[in-house]
Amino acid sequence: MAADVGEVEDVRGARRLLAGARCVLFDFDGPICQLFPGDRSRPVADELRAMTDAFGAGDVLTSEERVDKDPHAVLRAVHRAGRNRSLPGLLEALEELVVAGEVEAARTAWPTRGADTLIDLLSKRRTRMAVVTNNSPLAAEAYLDDKCLRRHFDVIQGRTADPSRMKPDPDVVLRALRDLKFASQDAVMIGDTGADVDAAERAGVAFIGYGRNAGRREHLRAAGATVVIGSYGPLLRQARQPWEARQGEADESEDTFAGGAAGHHGGGDR
Template structure:
C-alpha cells in the first residue's frame, strides 16, 4: 500500500463556489490599492503566479514583498469570512470518507497545493477535512511557483520515496507534477477538466469523483483497477 497520499485541495476535496475569487479580489485590492477587474487563469496554477499574472493584467509589476503582503491579506480574508465560505462552499462528495478511511489504514496524508499554507489550513478546517493532514510535510504556494517542485518538496519533507506515494488531483497540472517526480496519479474529474482531458494528460487512474471510498483505497493500494 502507498505510504503517502498527496492531496490537491480546490476542486479535489472542496469547492468554494465563487467565494475564493471574491476573497482573492479583496486581498488584491488591499495589497495593490486597486480593484481586481479580472483574474489570471487559476486551475492548477500556484498562488504566486496567479497574483503576479493578475497584477500584470492590470498593468502592475510586483515583487516577492507584494506577494507576501497579498498572502497575509488573503489569509485574513479567509478567516474573516470563514462562516460565509462554510455556508456557500462545500466539501466534495466522498472527501471526508476517503480521508477517514486512509487514516484508518495508516496512510500518511499531506497537501500539495498552489494555495499558501495558511489558506490551505483554513479551507480544509472550515469543512472539517483537516484532521488527518500532516501539515508540516506538505508543500504550498509560498514554497515554489511550479507544481512539480512542490511535489518534490513534499516527498522530501515526508521522507517517502516517489514509488510509495500517490497524488490525487483534478487538473493536468496535478498529473504533470506527479509524473515529473515519478509519482502515480489518481485524477478526479470534479473540476474544469473532464475525464478525457485527464486521461490525455496521462493519469494512471481517472475517476468521476471521490464517492467510492472502497475503490479509492484499493486503487491507492495498487491492487485494483477501475
C-alpha cells in the first residue's frame, strides 16, 4: 500500500513539474525510445574495441571497459588516455563508428510506450521541447523523423567531439537552454540514468526520473531523483480526464497540464 501511495505522489509531482514548465528536455534513449534494446549495443562496442586494438591502443581499456556493452565507455577511455598519450585520429574514427551504429539503431529502436502521446500533449499546450542526449543528435533526428515527432522539438542537442562533455556534465542541457532562450528554472528534464540526474542538478533544472523497471527506479532514487515514474500511463490517464472528474486533487496548478497552460507560454511562438 505504501508503494501505491508513493507512486501516486510521484505522478502528482510529475504533473506539477510539467504544469509549471515552459520547456521540457527529454533524454533520448530511454524516455523516448530504447535505442539498443537488450544487448544490441554490444556489437558496436566490440567494433570500437577492435579498432582501438588495431591502433595499438588496446591497453588504454580497463578490464571493465573490455566487456562493457556501452560504446560510450570506449569513447571515454580513449579520450581519457589521449590527454597523456598521442593517439592520432583514433577518437575521430571511433566517433564515426558510434554515430553510424546509433543512426542504424534508430531505424529499429523500440518506442517507449506513451512517449509519443506525452510529446503530443505537451506540444498542444505549446510547451517548448528539446532532446538532450549522450547519443549522436543525428540518431535522435533519424528516430524522430521516422516517427513523425521531429516537428514537436525546437532543439536537438547531443554528443559533441569531446566525450568528457557528455552527461553527467551539464553541457548538453545548458546548450539546449541557450538555444531555447530559457532559464534553468523554466525547464524540466526527463531522464532515466544517474548521469541525467547529475546533469540536471548541475544545470539547475528540475528533474523527473523515468524508470521502466524497479531496478532503474531504485537507481534513480539513489542518485538523488525525488520524482520517479515507472511509465507514462498514469500521467497520461490523469491528463486526459476532465478537471471536474478528478476527485481529491485541489491544486489547480496541476490542471494546466491537462487543459493547456496559456499562462506558461514563452520563448516565442512555435
